[in-house]
Amino acid sequence: MKLICEGLDLSDAVLKVIRATATRTPNPILEGIKLHASEDSLTLSATDLEIYIEKIIPADVKIAGDVVVPGKFFADFVKKLSNEQIELTLTPQNTLKIKYTDSEGFLQCLSSEEFPAAREISAPDTITIKKSELKEQIEKTIFSVAVDDARPILKGCLFEIENNTMTSVALDGYRLAMVKTEIESSTDKLNFIVPARSLSEISKLIDADEETIDILIGQNQLLINDGSVKILTRLLEGEFINYRQVIPNGNTTTILINKTQLEDGLERASLLARMDKNNLVRFDIRDRVLTLTSASNIGNVTENITISLEGKDLSIAFNARYLSDCMHTINDDFIKINFSSPIAPCTICSAEQEDKYLYLILPVRIVD
C-alpha cells in the first residue's frame, strides 16, 4: 500500500471513524482503524462489533492495499499533521511509514485479515427524515435510556414507524420519554430498537441541517449514509416493554407553567436536594402557585412559581434530576404537567402541541 493524501482530509476522517473503535477490549483489532487504498481513494473504517463507521477520502494511490493501524495513536498523530501533505507507505514488515515534510514516523500495524467486515443489508426498508429532526428526536429521548444491564433491551430506544410518523421511546423504570416526527417511509408499519451508544454516535456525526437523510433498516441492522460517512449499527433483539400501558389515561390535576421558571427553580432547589441521595424536590400545587421546596441539613429553598391550574390541589415529590433532564431538552415556552395522585406518575407535554412529545416521571413517596 502506498498513497499521498491531504492531512486535513485524513485527520477529519480519522476523528470520525475512531468513534466506532472499542475501548478496553481483549481484541486489539477492535481498537484499530482499517485503511483500504484502491483507485483514487482511501477508505477508513472502525468497528466495536456493535457500530461500524466508514469514511472515504480522496487519495493519490500508488499501490493499492489494506492495513489496520492502532486507532488512538494514529488519531493523535494525524491530528498534529493537518496542514501537511502526507505519504503513507506500508513496508514489508507490516509497518506503516507516515512521511510529512522532512520528517517521518513508523507505526507497527496489524493485518487487515482479522478485521471484521461490515455485513451487507439485504432488502431493507427505507425511512427518509430531515437530518435536524433525526438529531432532535435522538437528543430528546436518549437521556431516558436505562444505563444498567438489568434489562438489556432498555439500553436502546424503540422506534415505531406507522402512517409516516416515527415515534421514539426510551424508558428506564423511573421515567419515560416519547417523541414523534413526520417522516417518509417505504413501509406502513415497522418497529426496531437501536442501542443508545449507536444513536449517540449518529447524532454526533450527522449535521443539524435541513437536508434529508435515508435510514435503511434490514434484518438486524440499520444503515445511515450521510455523504461520505457510512454508519452501520446492530439492532437490539427482543420485545420492548409495552410502554403504552405505563402512560396514565385520566388525570385530576393539570398545570400550565413557564418552562424556564420551572427549570431555574429546580436548579436552585436541587443544589440542596443534591446533597441527599434521593435528590428530592417537593411540589405543592395550590390555587395559582406551584411551591417547590427542598431541604438538607445546611438549609432549605422555597420557590414560588405562578401557574394556571385545572383540577385539584396536590402535593407530590420527585427526583429533581429526572425533571431537570426533561427541562433541558424542551424548547417550548410553556408546558403542561398532568398529575393524578401523589403516588402516580406525572406526564409532561408541550402546551401548544400536546402530541409532539411526552415525558413521564415516577414520583417519590412523601413521608410527612
Place this chain on the structure above:
Amino acid sequence: MKLICEGLDLSDAVLKVIRATATRTPNPILEGIKLHASEDSLTLSATDLEIYIEKIIPADVKIAGDVVVPGKFFADFVKKLSNEQIELTLTPQNTLKIKYTDSEGFLQCLSSEEFPAAREISAPDTITIKKSELKEQIEKTIFSVAVDDARPILKGCLFEIENNTMTSVALDGYRLAMVKTEIESSTDKLNFIVPARSLSEISKLIDADEETIDILIGQNQLLINDGSVKILTRLLEGEFINYRQVIPNGNTTTILINKTQLEDGLERASLLARMDKNNLVRFDIRDRVLTLTSASNIGNVTENITISLEGKDLSIAFNARYLSDCMHTINDDFIKINFSSPIAPCTICSAEQEDKYLYLILPVRIVD
C-alpha cells in the same frame, strides 16, 4: 445583618473570593465566606490561612453585621441568581435568609467570631508593575515550581528585586525557569518567596491590561490591591537554593531554531515517548539539522528541523514534557539553545533578547 444588593455584583464577588477557601480542611470555617455589611457596602472575604481574598460590593445596608456562609453552596446558589435583586437577612438562629423575586432560601451559617482576621502589613516595601507584565512573569515561571513536599521552599517562586528589575525564579530539581521584568521599586534590594498556589490565584484575579498595580511586601506577607479585590498572601520563610550556581557558564554547542517547528516536532515525538514513563526524546545535532527521535514498542518518529549551529555536533536526550512546558510559554519566533555536554543541562533563551528569560533543563543520560 440585613441588606439588598445586585445578584450580578454578589455572584461576581463570591466567585472571586471563593478561590481562597480551603478544601479538605478539618476546620469548616475555612470553607466559608465571611459577609460583613456596614454603611453602604458588603465585604466578602475568604482565607485558607495561606491566601486571603477580599472583595467589596455596593449594598443597601439596613442592619450592619457579620456572618460566615458555607462557601461552595453559597457560590453555587448565587451563581443562579445573577439577574435578580437579592435581599440577605440574618435571623436570630444564625440562618441567612436569601430572598429573590417571590422565592427564598435559608442557609445555616457559622459565627464570624471564629473567622481568621487578615493581618495588617506594617512598613511595607512597594513595587509597581504593569498588570500584564506581572501576569506574564507568573505564567512563565510557575510551571517549574516543585510539586512534591521534599523541599517545601521550592513550592514557591523566588522574586529578587534589584536596580528596578524583578527576577522571578522557580526550580524543581529537573529544570529551572527565570524571567526578568523592569519595575518601579521603593527599595534597592529585596528578596521574597511567594507560594505557587497564591501566585496562580493572583494571576487569575488580575486583568491582563496595561495599567500598573502596586505590590506591597511586608515582614512575611504580600498584598496586592486591584481596585476592589484585595489579595493577601503569606510568604515562604527560609533560604531559596542558590540558583546561580546551577546555571552553566560555558557551552560548546549553540543552536538557533524556529520555536514553532521545535514545539510541533516535540508534540508528535512525545506522542510515542509518552507511552514510556521517562517520556524520552533524543536530540541529534549535526550540521544544519536537529533530528528528534522517539520510539516505543508500537513505532518510532523521526523529525528533522533545520537549525543554525555554532560549535560541535552533539547527541543528548530530554524528558519531552519539560521541553514542551517551556515552548508553551515562549512567544518568540526563534530561540537559542546552549549545550555543553550530553550530561550537562541545556539552557534556552530568546534569540533576540538573551537576558529576558532563561530556561534550564537537565538531560536524561542516553544508553546507546
